[in-house]
Every structure is written in structure tokens, then in C-alpha cells.
Amino acid sequence: MTSSPKNSGPQTNLDVDYVISYRFADSDKATAAAKFEKLCHSLSSAGLATEVRNGENHSLLLFVKVASEEHLYGEVYRSRVHDWIHGVRAAAPPKDTRTALESEPLSEAERLRIIYQLITNPEDEGGAGITPKEGEWKEVESIFALHDHSYNKDWIKQWSRVWYLKTEDLDEIRNRLGEKIAFYFAFTQSYFAFLVFPAIFGASAWLLLGNFSPLYAIVNGIWCIVFTEWWKHQESDLAVRWGVRNVSKIDVKRKDFEHEREIKDPVTGETIRIFSGTKRLQRQLLQLPFALGAAALLGTLIATCFGIEVFISEVYNGPFKTVLVFLPTGILTIVMPILTGLLTDFATRLTAFENYETHSAYEAALTRKIFIINFITSYLPIFLTAFVYVPFGSIIVPYLDVFSLTVKPFAENEKQLTSPKVGFAINPDRLKKQVIYFTVTAQVVNMAMEVIVPYLKRQGFMKYKEIQSKRAGNNGTLDVAANDPPEEHQFLKRVRNEATLSIYDVTSDLREMVVQFGYLSLFSVVWPVTAVSFLVNNWFELRADAIKICVEMQRPVPWRSDTIGPWLDSLEFLAWVGSMSTAALVFLFSDDEAGPHGTPYGIKVWGLLLAVFFSEHIFLTVRWGVRVAISKLESPGLQKERRERFMVRKQYFNESLGQLSKSPAMGESYTEISRQSLEDDARDASLSASSPESRFWSRQKGWQESAKAGTGLMEKYAAGNETKKSQ
């Protein structure tokens, strides 16, 4: 298994499962040596073999592989049975370990996940207890598997040729990179496929109906519903297909979890650590001020820059106007990352404070908070334009005088700063331009950043390491490869390179897609061609992400997952808000594309509210309908699960069938028995005449006598009738 063909050739990984990068630059010699010895010993205790080589910049590369395949199989079997006990698998693995592995071969992802857990799990759970950069293992810089370069090359080549990814392509990713990353690709692929419809419809609507078409708004809303509901269906289907349904419930425990007390699980008898739910709920309530604070902070920043921009571009008339126009963009570019950084940091602390037990709960909570930040930064500018600038522009703009202070130094006379109270007109193209900026320009810039920034970061990081090594006295970089055995030279060079790469975070890629979906659901009615841009963008996005994983990042640890998690809630939320924002946009702008021209007096507020109200409730009704319809769809995954569960039970049933057949069979053959026994009963009863029950039931023996007695009674009635008639 370890020397499979894909690993051979010049690109061989030499059976290495994981590489541990151990940096000793910041520790004193004796401690570093003692810890390294402990590291080797711990790994060996967990059943792992080790080899050490020189790393770059005061680091060692410790190569790790499983010492014996037997041991690995045992671990795999344990993990599978554990899954089954906790309800992840419907069918139990065959009782024989070998058979189990043959009937369901080990995928690379499963192998790497189990070995990673062997390295990182605490010692009392049979692992080596190595926690990178944490606690006593702060010298352990990273633990990473090696890229399979020949496979990666094939992968990228293949994807660049096809238009559409099949489920088998996703299966392949799942087998290589684990379910969590496979779910990202599956989601993006589904989204990409679904985009074809709004792209075509949107382009036609744009040509035939123009912007702010109510018809487009309705179709787009329904599309959002169908897509989210269908993805939910697809997701659970894939989870079953990949055997990870419910896996989020048995998620890896967090090491930082602080328990209040320990109790015995009433079910399994295991000791479980408890943190009071009420206490956590109290801590979770802090999310409310956090959300308000984030909204206030980011909102103020965005609104201020927005105001300055409007002031300079539409009020101000002095010198340097062409340069000053970029002032707000400059402020945003500098201040926004700092603010979001601070808020993200705060969100992380808050989530840590909420003290979740499992990684997935922690991540879900963090994702929710990050979504709030994203929602504000991504959509607030457009909301401001559509619902503040356009309707209230004429009223607000005069107050923007306050910004004249900003440009005072440049003004030549007071007149240039006086706002033209009469004659000011809102810029009717502003809204559309902004939407186009966010849905086209920003997307392209973003994708470029995704490829370029990590590259620069990596270069910078390598530089930093070099400097640090130099400070340690000697230019070690020259020596590193000197003692390499010649046949390992190429291999070690590659490993040293991979050691410097960043760690891939699938969440940020997912976030990007969800934010993109938001533009579609919230604002695409402004510019219906939006989906076309997204369609093109996402074709490249999928490939760029694949390249990013292969080239820019360390090979990710193949974690499992059964869902895209809290992003699903975000999707639903965006679709919902979309039903309202779209209705409001159509109401405000559909008569006249420029909207209310800066004066709110022409707006019928009750009409606006009524439109939003109806749109939302129609949305909710349709969603309910779509949900019911989709739940009726047969899913191959669920069918598989049902089959497996049925098989387990059928087998049991067959085993106990022997017992059952001892009890009397039913049907015609039974009549004899029952009559026999009945007559016996009756005879017994008449002999002893014991109870009223036996006397009651012995008056008619067998069904023939009942039938006869009944006929008799009926005849008596008839006879009575005739008697009466004759009287």
C-alpha cells in the first residue's frame, strides 16, 4: 500500500507519511536536544518509525511513517468501529480486520488522517501527543504530509480541460484531501452548475427587461431558494456517499476546552467532561454587543468614507480633486484591514472564551461571528447607496460640509467648499457602478490576490527565516544540503521547500463563495448580468483553488466533515434578506432607474413596506414548498444508508428466524391446530366447568358451529317476523 505506483519514479515520497519540522533556533542547545529525544521516543511509542535530516534555517526535518502495516490496520479498524458505534456508519465493519479492509479499501485520506491522529492524539488515547506550536511542543513548527506531485500535475491538467466536474472527480478529491475540502469543491461545483441558469436568464432579462425588472427579481429569488434547498439535499447525500454522516457529532475534542466537572456518561459509561450550558449561553450572549460593536465600528468607517467620497466627487470643486477622490479609498484600504483584523482577533478570543468542547462547534461559532463582519464590509456600502444616498441624498449631502475640514488645506477660496445646495443631483449611475465593482472588479482582484499574496507572504517568510538564522551567527543556508546523500538530494530539496509553505484554510475559500452568493441574492436585480460574471469567475476559481492547494500550500490534513457547516445558515439567511432587499430595490427604482432622486418625499413608505412584507412572505411560502418537494426526492446516498441498515437488521432477523418458526405458523394450515386446541379446551372446560370464561367460550366449538349458531339466530328473527305477519 505504501509503495503504490503513484509514489515511485523521480517524484517518490519514499514512503514518508508525515514530516515534522522541528525548529531549534529559539531554544538553548540542551533543551532542544532533550526535547528532540522525547519527540522521537513519543513517536516510536505510538508505533511510528522515524528518520531525521537537516532542515533549512535551524530546523530539523523528522520523517515519520507507520512502523508496521499491521499496526495501521488495527488503528483503521478501531476508527471504523468507533464510527459505527457513534452512528456514523450504518453497517458495522466485518468482524475480521482483514476482511474489513478488503471490503472497503483504505483511501489515502483515511490513512493520512489516522496517522495524523496517531501523531497528535494525547498519549492516553494511544497517540504521541505532539501538538505543533503549543505547550511543550513549541519547537514543533508544523506537521505536514508530502504532496503527491505526479498526481497533482495530472489533477490540474485534467481539470483545466473539462467544463464540468463529475461526482467521481469529487470522490477523487475526497480520497486524496479528505471530506472537508471535498465538500468545498462539491459546493463550489454545484453553485457553478446552478449559476448557468441565472447567467442565461439574467443576460436575457438585462437585454429585454432592463434593470430592476420585477420578473427577474422573482425568478432570482426562486433560484436562490432552489439552490440552497437542493444543496442541503445534495450535501446529506454526499455525506452518506462518503460515509461521514453525523461525523460532526463525534468530532475531535478541543485541547483548550476547560471542563467544570467530570461525570460518567449514563449511556456509554465513559468519563465525560462537562461545561455548564447556562454558563456558555451567558458567554454566547456577548455576541450581541460584539455584533452591534462591529456594526457600529465598521459602519462608521464605511459611512464616513462614503460621505467623504460623495463630498469630494460631487460637492467639492477645488484643486487636487482628481487626487483627493482617492482619499476615501485610501483610508478604507488602510483602516479596514486593521479594523477587520482587530475584530477577527476579538471574535477568536470571544469564541475561545465560549469554551466549546469540539473543534466543529468552535469553528461554527467563529464562522458565525466572521460572517457578521463579512456581511457588513461586503454589503453595507451598497445598502448605503441604495437606501440612504439615493433616497436621502439631497437632504444629507448639505451636511457633508463637515468634511470640508478634510480638504480645507487644499482649497483656494471659501467658495470651493460651499456645497451647492441648489442644483445638487444624485449620481444615478452610482448604484449600478458600485454593484459592478463588487461583482466584477473585486472578484477579479480577489482571485489575483489569492494567488499572489500567499506567494509574497512565502517569499517574505523565507527571507525572515534567513535573517533569523543569520542572526544566530552562521549562514546555515549554505550548509543544509551539503551532507545530503546524493540520491536523496532532489527529494530533500522538495521537502525543504514544502516545509516553508502556508497551511491551507478551506473556510476562507468557502466564505468567498458565500459572500458572492450574497451579491447575487441581495443586489443582482440592479444589474442582472451579475451571474454571468460569477459563472466565468467560478470556473477559474475552482482551478485556481486546486492550484493553490497543490503549489502554494502544504498538503492539508484530510479532516472529515459532513456539511459545509454554518455557511449553510449564512446562505439561507442571505437568500431571505435578498427577498426583502430585492423587493425594496424594485419598488424604489423600477419606475425610474435613477430612483427617488435624492428626495424621500416621493416615496410611499407604506407601499415600500408592503412590498417588502409581501415579498418576504411569498419567499417563505415558496421556500416551504420547495423544501417539501425536495424532501420527496429519492437520494442515492440515503438509499445506500437505508440498505445498509436494513441488511444489518435482516441478518439479525434471519438469525432469530429459527426461533420464530417454532411458534405456530398462520393461515389455512393453522385452522386445524386451532380447532384441535379449541376442542381440547372446550372438553377441558366442560369437564371442570370452572370459570365463566371457559363456559362462555365453549358453547360453540370451532367456526362451523359459530356460523351455524349465527344462521340459526337469523332464522329465528325471520321466523318471528313471519309469526308476526301471520298474526
Added chain:
Amino acid sequence: MTSSPKNSGPQTNLDVDYVISYRFADSDKATAAAKFEKLCHSLSSAGLATEVRNGENHSLLLFVKVASEEHLYGEVYRSRVHDWIHGVRAAAPPKDTRTALESEPLSEAERLRIIYQLITNPEDEGGAGITPKEGEWKEVESIFALHDHSYNKDWIKQWSRVWYLKTEDLDEIRNRLGEKIAFYFAFTQSYFAFLVFPAIFGASAWLLLGNFSPLYAIVNGIWCIVFTEWWKHQESDLAVRWGVRNVSKIDVKRKDFEHEREIKDPVTGETIRIFSGTKRLQRQLLQLPFALGAAALLGTLIATCFGIEVFISEVYNGPFKTVLVFLPTGILTIVMPILTGLLTDFATRLTAFENYETHSAYEAALTRKIFIINFITSYLPIFLTAFVYVPFGSIIVPYLDVFSLTVKPFAENEKQLTSPKVGFAINPDRLKKQVIYFTVTAQVVNMAMEVIVPYLKRQGFMKYKEIQSKRAGNNGTLDVAANDPPEEHQFLKRVRNEATLSIYDVTSDLREMVVQFGYLSLFSVVWPVTAVSFLVNNWFELRADAIKICVEMQRPVPWRSDTIGPWLDSLEFLAWVGSMSTAALVFLFSDDEAGPHGTPYGIKVWGLLLAVFFSEHIFLTVRWGVRVAISKLESPGLQKERRERFMVRKQYFNESLGQLSKSPAMGESYTEISRQSLEDDARDASLSASSPESRFWSRQKGWQESAKAGTGLMEKYAAGNETKKSQ
């Protein structure tokens, strides 16, 4: 088991499981006799013993019991294994039939359900295929079990003494009457217990804050959410406690189901009958015109009567006013039952046309339609008063002149019919009076009707039967008991009485509770004491229903169920609509209890809409929060299920543990093995020096050598440093 103490004494049921009432009045003699013979034979084939006695009014009473307990046990075991295969039970019954019955004794409800299925199931499924009043069995009037009178007496006596029902009381009902009825009592009991809070709070709010208090509205809304969410939790908990979770999925098939084609189930290999889902969906779409039609019909009727009432009581001034005031009530009392009857009939046909496969799906669909009718008849009058009469009264009332035609014959001069356009003022008490009527008077009347109407109906029915028998020529009623064996006299008299009782329908009782909940959620802000009335009413309601089941109705067949079904959706829907209607009521009436005094001009429509909008969204957010919080609660039922599932799997795990221990154990002891094997590997490798992999992994033997090599590399770095320094 059959001769348990509760059946002994003068109230004994003589081991009778079911009584089949066979009426031959409408059939000719020969057919009746032949069919009766077939009936006895079919029952006997299904393993049932029979006895026949005279019934009242040209009917026979065929007593049925299971011929042998062995046969019954076999059936019970089959049913339990079937449940387990389809996922209703988490744990399989023990493989030995006897052990299975001992470990989980047969409850009376289970026994009666299984025997009922033996009687009614088609012959190819091992039953006798008797379908009362249907197809070839139209002479079979009813199949009913006998009341356990001594138990019933104890039950009523006990309940009349206690204030609160414990879970054990509900368990008892479940064991006697089956889960479906037990769920009704459990729901009503939970609802009753939850009512204590709004009763106290509502009474205080009424005293301190008056009507239309926003605080009361908020608290009431939250209470509605907590109650519905808590009931959902409680329901699934009870379903597990009673072992019926998922039972609705394996529900009894409908006999009237028409399949389009037959396919083999890909999972179980059983033949299943298919009706196209798309076709059903198309048919289901007819619900939309149905709902609109029902709304239009009932709405017109209610609005017309409402208009007439307003006209007569507030505009009309002529003679007979005191009498004419009752005209609209009269119209409603006569026309409403006819209309709802027609609509219910139509709903039933529509549901039948939708062609559901199972009883529960059919019932759910029917319930949804009936809920629409109920919603209109129960709440529309109040909606009309609050949102039409009060705000638009002054505008609409003049148009009510059209009704002057109705009263023209009574008018003495034209003046009496002229609407007082000036001086008309809406009746400010109307809304409150109406709410009080629906929440107090109607409830009391309703409960009285529940006890009195069935009694009258029964008397009437008996009379009708008597007349029919008389028409058949002979006064049979006199003869019926003449030939009874003296010791059976009392018993047969009782059975003949029970044969005339109606069949209990739990759905109508549930509907009553749900409609009541609707008044609380939709309108209680008008009169916050509402909950006090309901609290008192429901204490009696629970007892009255128990009495009704025991005295007025035949013993119900103990059907299973795992939920109160679609009523749950109705509850959620009512709570949701309540969040909107309450906000609107508070907005319109809280300034001045008389509201807008009939003129809409003072109403800020955008304010009203905004209030509704915010209230609804706060409602949805709170509901989401409550849902999350309640999902965190530990439930004893789910814990039980988890334990059972765990035990099944644990057992399996233990069985396969022998296999597992053959693979190497982990931890310290393993090091030796791994080192040994590693060294062997290494030696092999150096001997053959075959692959680059083996050469790579054989450079360091065991963890000690890796550690030493690592220390060596680190020292080399340090040495390099010193060399450099000394240079």
C-alpha cells in the same frame, strides 16, 4: 394474561378481545347467512376463536379472541422485529420469543392493536381481511374492544382528584388506549401546565397594565414560542419513551391507495406500489383553489352576517330590533354547519383524490385542509372587527344600507332605514366582547356540546335502529335478551349497549385545543385574562374527554403515533401569525382602547407595517434562539434510545474484539515489537539494498538513533557557529 384480575368480578369481559357487530337487516337471508359463515371461517383462518350471540335490532354479536396465546406471541414478536427492521426500535428484541416477551411485557394496547390487525389485515398478510362497512363486508357494522369498566371507574375517580397528571398517568393511558390517544392527553396536559404562567401573568397584566399592553404582548409571544418548541422536544421524548419513534413512517397502508405500477424496493427487495409523486403534486396543487374557495365562501358568509349584525344593532332603528338582532346569529347557526359540512366533505374527497399511500399521510393532508376551514370560521370574525370594523367602520357602515332590504318588511317608515351618516360611532366594546365570547362562552358551550350531542346522537341512533327493525316486521328488541344464558345476561346487556356507541375521533379533540391556542396567540392581548379561562376550561376538558371515551364512545382501537402530527405545524403557524396580529392590535389600540374610532385617516400605515415587520422578525429571531436552547436540553427519551443503540453496537464490538486483539497493541509494549520489526526490515534492506525507500528508512535504526542523529545535526550547527565566531 387474558384472565388478569382486572377482568374478573361482575364486570368481567369473559376474555373477549373484540366484538364484531354484524347487521343483517338490509341483506337478504341467504346472502347474510353465507357471508356470516365466511366471516367465521376467515377469522378462524387467522387464528381467532369465535362465539356468536344475539345483538339488538337485527344484528349478531360475534365475539372474537385469539385461539392460542402461542399464536399471539408469535404475532407480537413478528410485529416487534418488523418495527426494529424499520428503525422504530433501536434495540432488537432478544432472539428468543419467550425472553423477548418477558423482557418487555405485552401491554393491553399492543395486544389489542395486534389482534385488530389480525382481524382487518388482508389475507395475504396473515389477517382475516375484515373491513367494517367496506366492500364485501358492508354487513360488518363495527369491530370494537370492550371497555374495562372497573378500570375506567378507577381512572375517572383518580383524575377527578388530582390537579396535575404525571408522566406515569400518561404511560397508563398509553398502555390502555395506545399512543395516539396518549399523545392527545400528553399534549393537553402540557398545554394545561404551561397555561399556568400566562394565566397568572395575564391576570396581573390586566389589573396593572390594562388591555393592549405591549409588555403583555411580548411576554405572550415568547410564551407561545417556548410552549411550541418545548412540546416538540417533549413529543420526541415521549415517542422514544413509548417506543414509537418513526412509527409514522411504517404506518398502515391505505386500502384505497391506487398504484400506477409496482417496483421492487432496491433496498429490501419487497414489491412496492408506486404512485407518481409529480402526479400527486399536481393534485395537491388543487389545495390552493380549495383554500381560496373556502376562504371566499366562509368569508362572504361571515362578513355578510357581520354586516347585517352591525347594521341592525347600530344603524337600524325600526321595530323588532330586539328580535332582528338575532337574525345574523340565526343565519350563521344554520348556514355555517351546512357550509363547513360541505367543505369538509369536499376536503375529504380532495384528500382521497390525492391518493396517499399511508393512513398517516392521508390524515395529515386532511388535517391541513380542515385547519384552513377552522382558521376561517374561528378567527375571521375577530379579524373583521379588529381590522375592518374598527378602522373603517365610519366609511363602510353607510354602505350597509343594502341590508335595509332585509328589514324593509318590518320598517314602519323610510326614516328608520336611513343610516345616520352623521353621529354614527363604532361600538368600542365590540372587539373585547367578541374575544370574551369566543374564549369563555364558546368554550363552555363547546364542552357542554361534547358531552350532550353524542348522548343525543346515540339516543337518536338507537331510535332509528328500532324503527328500522320494526319496519323489518317484528319488534325484535323484546326478544333479543330472551335466550341469553342467565349468567351471561349482565355481560351481554353491556355489550349490546357498547355496540350502539359512536367511534372516538381524537383529531377533533386535538383540533379544539389547537384552535384554543390560536385565540391565545392571536387575540389575547385584547383581553389578557383569556388564559385564566382556558386554564379552568382545560382542567375540565381533560376529565370530560376521559369520561367521553369511557362512557360515550366505544373503546377506541389503540393506534400508534409518534407525534400530534400536522397540528404541530398549525401551532407554529398560529404563534407566527400571532406575532403579527398582536403587534397590529397593540399599534392600533394601545393609545386608546377604542382604537381608531372607525376612521382610517389617523392611522399611520407605515407605522403599523413597521410594527408588524419588527414584531415578526423579533419573533423569528427569538424562536431561533429558543429552538437552539431547547435542542441543548438532555432528554431522557433520547438518552434511552442512545443507550439502546450503543448497547447493540457495543455487543457487536465485543464480539469482534477477539479479532482486534490479534493486531498489535499500542503503547510502550509496542516499542519492542516495532523496533524489532524495524531492525529486521533494515537488515533485510541492507542485505538486498533494493529500493530507495528501504535505503532511506534504514539509515537510522529505531528512535534512539534518530534522536542521536538529530542531536548530532544540531551540534554541527552550533559548531559551525563557533567556527565562524572564532574566525
